[in-house]
Amino acid sequence: MNKQQGNFFSDTLVMTKRSIVTILRNPLIFIPNLAISMFFLFVYEAGLSGIANLPAFEGANYLAFILPVSIVSAAIGGAGGAGQALVKDLDNGFFSRLLLTPSSRLAIVLGPIIAGMLQLVIQAGLIICVGFFLGLEVAGGAWGVVVVLLLTLGWGLAFAGYSVGVALRAKNAQSAQAGTFIFFPLIFLSTTFVPYELIDAAWLKVAATINPVTYLFEAMRTVLIDGFTDTWPIVLGFIVIAVLCAITITFSAVSAKKAVSTD
C-alpha cells in the first residue's frame, strides 16, 4: 500500500470534517451558544432601542445598529469553542497523534479554526433571521446580508485562530478560558452601544480607534444602515479583518509547532 505526504487541501478538509462531526456530537455545547447570542439581540433591542431617537443616529434603525454587536459577541461561544476543542485534543493525546501524521501543522490547526468559523457564520445567519423577525431592514439588501456574513466569516477565522493559539500555549482548559477574556475589551472598548460621536470619555475614544473590532462594527453597520453608498468603511473592515486573520492563524500554526513537548 502506498503512503505519501497528504496534500494540504485534502488534509485541511479531512481535519475540518472531523472537527464538525465532534461539534455536532456535542449539542449541549453548541445549542446554548446559539441561544445566548439571540438572547442578547432581544435584550439590546428591548432595552436600548430608545437611544436611536438621538440626533447622532440620524434616524437609523437601532436594531440594524446593534445587530453587529450580537454577531461579533457570538464568536466567544462559536469560534471560541475551537480553542476548547483543541484543549480536549491535547488532554486525550489525540493532538500528539495528529502531529505524528505527515500533514502540515497549518492544516492541523485549520481544522478546528474553520469548524469554529462555520459555527459562527451559522449563528450569524440565525441572528439575522431573528433580526428580520423583529423588524430589521437592511439597506444593502440581499448583497448587504452577504457582506455581513463575509465579514463574520473573517471575524470567525480570526477569533478561532486566536483561541486555538492560546489553547496550544496554555495547554489546559482554565488558562485557555482565561485567554478568551481579551474578548471583553475587544467588544466593549468600541462603538458598541452608541456611534463614535456619542462616546463621552476621551480614553474610550482612543481605545475604540485602535480596537480592530470598531472597524468591523463600522463595516457591518454601513451595509446594514446606509447600503453601498459609501464603500470605504466596508473595504477598511475587510482589510482590518484580513490582517487580523493573518496574525492569529500564524500565531496558532507557530504554537502548534511549539506545543509538541510534554515538558
Add this chain to the structure above:
Amino acid sequence: MNGAIHVENAVKTFKGDIKAVRGVSFDIAEGEFFAFLGPNGAGKSTTVQLLTTLLKPTSGKLEVAGYDVSKDPEKVRLSIGVALQETGIDPDLKGRELLEFQARLFGFTKKEAKKRADELLELVGLTEDADRLSGKYSGGMRRRLDLAMTLVHQPKILFLDEPTTGLDPANRKAIWREIKRLNKEEGTTIFLTTQYLEEADQLADRISIINKGQIVATGTPAELKRTLGLDAVVLQFDEEEDAVKAQQAVASPDYQTERVKNDITILTENGTSILADVIRKLDEQNLHPAQLNVKPPSLDDVFIQVTNEQKEGDSIE
C-alpha cells in the same frame, strides 16, 4: 529509506536545566526488536519523543529510517508508526472513523482508507465494535484501536512507548502477539520501551537498560544475564550446624558464599561448572545437603544490579 535507527550522543535538556537524556548512543538494525528498559523517569519516553519528531534534541545526531529527525521530520513521520504511552484517541469519533481519518492523513484515497480500516479492525478484533464511539471502549479496546491507528500506513519502524502499561494479562498477551508477528512476519523494526523486565525478556532481540538519562548496559537478554547476573547455587541443610561446616568446606577465592541459617548461597558466574567441585568438597567432610538448586539469573537481578551500581556511583559524586 531503510528501517534502521542511528543515535549518536543524544542530549535533551528541558527548561530549568532538567537533563532528561544525557548523551545516549545506540544503533538499531532494520528488522530488529529493540527494547529500552528502565524505571519511571529514566528518559525512555523523552528518547521516543526525540526519535519521533515530537521533541527537538538539545544536541546529538538522531537518524530514523535514514533521515535526520531535525532536518527531515516529515520524511521520518512517513516511515514510522508511534503508539505513545497515552493513547491518542478522540472519544467523539467511532473506531472505524478514526482509522479512516488516520489513513486519509497518510495520503490514502477515501476508498483505500475504507479498505484499510476494515483490515485493521479485523486484525485487532474490533470489527464488531467499529461503529461505536471510541469513548465508550474499554481500556484494552482503546489500546488495540490505538495500535491499529499506528499501523495504518504500514510503517517500517514501530515505536511503542510502554504499550501494555495498565493492561490486564489477556490484553497484554494480545498486544505481545501482534507486535511479535509484525516483527517476525513483516520485518518491522521495533523500538519498545517498558518498565517490565518480563516484557523485554520475552520480546526483544536486544535490550538497553536506561537509568537517569543514560544507557547503563546493552546486550541480548542472555548476554545481559551472563555478563551481569550471577548464577546462584543454593544448598539447604537440615541442621544449622552442618550449614556452618559446609560453608567452611566449600569456601573458595573464586566465588562468594553467604549463609542464612540453614541455607548457603554461592554466587558464581557459571553455577553448573563448580557443582562437581562443591559436591566433592562436601563429600570429603561427609556433609549431605537436603536440597541443592542452581538458579540462573533473572533479568530482574541484572536490572537491580545495574541501577544500584549507578546509585552508588551517584553518591560518590
